[in-house]
C-alpha cells in the first residue's frame with residue numbers, strides 16, 4: 489500500500505477540483521491510500537473579496553509573514569511515500585495559508601525526508617511562488633520531485649478582468665456574457681488525471697525520482713517566457729511596496745490604495761508592451777536561426 493498525503497488550501501474550491509482530478513486514478517486503486525490535510529486560516533478570508541480585504545493581504549503575502557491556522561482535524565501518521573502540496577500564488581508569492589504552513593512545526597515533521605510534488609492552480613503568474621515553496625520544502629529536508637501547474641489560458645489582460653469579476657462578485661461565469669469563463673478550464677481540470685497516472689506508475693515502480701522528468705514530458709508546467717519576464721520585474725516592485733507598507737502602519741490604507749493604482753496602470757500599460765516585446769523577440773530569434 490502506497491501512502492499519499494495531500495496538503496492543500498483552496499478558497500473557491502478550484503484547486504481542490506484540480507487535486508481531485510489529478511488523484512482520481514489513484515483514488516480508484518486499492519494499492520493507494522490518500523490522506524487529505526486542508527489548511528484552514530484561523531480567520532477565513534472573505535469570498536467574494538472586498539477591494540480592501542484583497543489589498544490588505546498584499547504586504548504580508550509578499551513578505552511571507554505567517555498567519556494563524558486552525559489545528560488540524562486528524563492525526564496524520566507518516567511516513568508517506570509521496571506528499572502532494574497544492575497551493576496558489578497570491579501577489580506572485582505563495583498564498584498566506586501555504587506560507588504559514590511551511591513555517592509551522594507540522595511542516596517540519598511531515599516534509600523531512602519526503603518527496604513532494606507541488607500542484608499549482610493560478611491565473612498565470614506562478615513561477616516566483618514556486619521558487620519560494622521549493623526553497624521552503626528543501627530547507628525542511630524535503631525534496632521537490634516535480635511540479636504541475638494549471639492556469640487560466642486567456643490573454644493576460646482578459647484573465648485579469650475575468651478573475652477580478654470572479655474574486656469580487658463570487659461568480660465563476662462569463663462576465664457580461666462576452667468574456668471567457670474565469671480560471672482554469674474544465675477541460676484542463678479533467679485533463680489533470682493524466683499527471684496522476686504518472687504519479688501512480690512512479691509509486692508502484694519505486695521510481696519517484698523520475699516524476700519530474702515524466703511530468704515535464706507531458707508539459708505539466710509550461711512556462712510562458714513573456715509572462716515570466718513580467719513577473720520577475722513585478723516581483724521586485726512588489727517587494728519594495730510590501731516593505732514600505734509594513735513599515736508605515738499609520739498610512740497603510742493610503743499606501744495600499746496607491747499600490748492598487750500602480751497595479752492597474754502596470755496591467756493596462758506594461759502588460760501589452762511586454763506582450764509586444766515577446767512577439768518581437770520571438771520573430772527576431774526565428775530570423776536569427778534562419779540566417
Ligand SMILES: Cc1cc2nc3c(=O)[nH]c(=O)nc-3n(C[C@H](O)[C@H](O)[C@H](O)COP(=O)(O)O)c2cc1C
Nearest residue numbers: 498499500502503576577578579580610611612613
Ligand atoms: C489575493 C489574491 C492574489 C492573487 N495573486 C495571483 C498571482 O499573483 N498570480 C496568479 O497567477 N494568480 C493569482 N491569484 C489567483 C489565485 O492564484 C487562484 O488561482 C484563485 O484565487 C483561485 O484559487 P483557489 O483554489 O484558492 O480558489 C490571486 C488570488 C487572490 C485571491
